[in-house]
Amino acid sequence: MSEHLPINPERLEHNESLHTPERKPHNGTEQESVWSEHDHQEHIKTIQEKVEQQAKSAKEIVVDDSKETEHKHPLLVSSGLKAETFRRTLSRIRKHLSVGDKSLSKAIHQPVVDAVSKVGEKTVARPKGILTGAIVALVGSSWVLYSAKHYGYSYNYLIVLILFAGGYLVGLVLELIWFALHRRDAK
Secondary structure (H helix, E strand, O other): OOOOOOOOOOOOOHHHOOOOOOOOOOOOOHHHHHHHHHHHHHHHHHHHHHHHHHOOOOOOOOOOOOOOOOOOOOOOOHHHHHHHHHHHHHHHHOOOOOOOHHHHHHHHOOHHHHHHHHHHHHOOOOOOHHHHHHHHHHHHHHHHHHHHHHHHOOOHHHHHHHHHHHHHHHHHHHHHHHHHHHHHHHH
């Protein structure tokens, strides 16, 4: 359902209620158009005079250099507030999950599991080690599979895990060497 104005807004001179003493309606004669031009110029002059009276010079304007962004009351974000926000976010998200996903979410976000996960992400689950282990396992198992097919041996599936563990260790050693060299360069 749309709304329409009964009068075209570009033709407001036809509306009698919009005429002010400064703006008089004209019927289109030359004499009235000359008077309206004259009235128009006078109106512009009066507006300019009012602006000059109320305007301030650049010397009068003082810029306050104080920091207004400082808060009078510091924003206190405590661990309790963070924990409560985390709990509310989890409960809000769980409302949209299925029953199985809700139970899995509750199991994963237990404090014990979360603590073990945080320790693991800092020590065991190193991205460079996992990447190196995956690359070594892919290339190595591909080579072993090709060799087994070409020479007629049986393929041992345990080789993938062994290659991944070896590649992971190589990745950790390379990462340690990388950090040791860059630490010396920084000093």
